[in-house]
Amino acid sequence: MSLYLFLSMVFGLVVGFSGGFILGFIYCKYYVKKVKPEIQKSETVPTADNFIIDCDADPFVPDGLEVVEHHKGGKFQFTPSVVSLYLSEQQKNSNYISGEKLREELKNKTVLNANVLDWLIAHPHYIPEEWKNKFILFWGTIYRDSYGDLYVRCLYWRGGRWHWNHLQVDNDFYSYYPAALRASA
DSSP states (O other): OOHHHHHHHHHHHHHOHHHHHHHHHHHHHHIIIIIHHHHHHHHHSOOGGGGEEETTSOOOOOTTEEEEEEOOOOEEEOOGGGEEEEOOTTTGGGOOEEHHHHHHHTTTSOBOOHHHHHHHHHOGGGSOGGGTTSOEEEEEEEEEETTSOEEEEEEEEETTEEEEEEEETTSEEOTTOOEEEEOOO
């Protein structure tokens, strides 16, 4: 909440509802006319920097978790062609693999970290359509909760928009849980 809106509400309590309401209304009109278009303009003007993800930066940490492993990956210029979705042999043909086995299998692969996931959530129009029926896992960042359980974050489509969640590593991962990798050149 902005300071101006907060003060408008306080003023409304002191002077009476109508004074605060009027100031709040004026602020909302100002926001809609001046501030919101500037934010939208800055978000929608594509530049070369919009596609660069800093995979060396500290990742977002969901509440109740801590980072225990974060594979840094330098500057990553995102396009769908530079990402491949990996399934282990056990995951193919609708079978599954335990998360610990999959994590071990991915150790020597160029897994993408959670910074890529967060960039995609912020820029959903760049996510390929064919990812919609999958839970894309970003094994480059592993988290732990206070009980010692490990988690990996994923990207998925539900209710007409993209979401993220974190899944326990000790789950079984079926064919609709591919790992996001940096495609080999």
